[in-house]
Amino acid sequence: VLPLREGFFNEDPAQNRTDLIYDETAVVALPKLASRLAGGYVPEFGEIFSLSYGPDAPDHLRNAEGEAKLEKLTRMIHESWQNSNLGIEVGEAMIDLAVGTMNMLIEPGHWPGDVTFKSVDPTQIALLPDGHGAVKGWFTWRKIALEDVATCYPQAELSAQMQRDMKN
Numbered sequence: 001v002l003p004l005r006e007g008f009f010n011e012d013p014a015q016n017r018t019d020l021i022y023d024e025t026a027v028v029a030l031p032k033l034a035s036r037l038a039g040g041y042v043p044e045f046g047e048i049f050s051l052s053y054g055p056d057a058p059d060h061l062r063n064a065e066g067e068a069k070l071e072k073l074t075r076m077i078h079e080s081w082q083n084s085n086l087g088i089e090v091g092e093a094m095i096d097l098a099v100g101t102m103n104m105l106i107e108p109g110h111w112p113g114d115v116t117f118k119s120v121d122p123t124q125i126a127l128l129p130d131g132h133g134a135v136k137g138w139f140t141w142r143k144i145a146l147e148d149v150a151t152c153y154p155q156a157e158l159s160a161q162m163q164r165d166m167k168n
Helices: 025-041 064-082 086-099 146-152 160-167
Strands: 104-108 115-119 125-129 135-140
Touching: 025 086, 086 104, 086 115
Parallel strands: none
Antiparallel strands: 104 115, 125 135
C-alpha cells in the first residue's frame, strides 16, 4: 500500500518494492481515505472539540463565569492549532492511521501559544509497555549535536556539566 515508505525490516536501498504490485487500487485509495479522515476529524477552520466541566467539577466553577473561561480557552487552543502546521501534518498522520497506528508529536513553538506538529513514522518510534500488555507511551529519537540541545529544547533544564561541555 505504501511502496515508497520505509519498512520495518532491513532492505537493500536499491531493492524495487513495486514489483509485486499488480493492482494499484490500494495505493491510489489510501491517500483519498487519509484525506477524508483528516477532513472529518480535523476540519479546516472548524472546531475539533469544546471544553466543559465534568460531573466531578466543584460547584463554584459551574457558573456562567467558569463556562466563559472554558469557552475562551477552547477558542485559544483552536486558534493556536489553526495558526500551526496541523493541517499539513494531519494528512500524513492519517495515512499511518489508515494502515495501523498514527503518532503525532506536538512541541512548543517559538512564542507563547505557538505549537508545531510532526507526524512520526511508525518505524521511528519505540513503544513503552505498562507491564500489563498495554502501551503507556511512546518515544521517538533524532540525532542532534549536543550544542543544539538548548536551542531545540529551550524548556529543558540542562545540568551544569552539560552546559560546561557545550562551552568547551
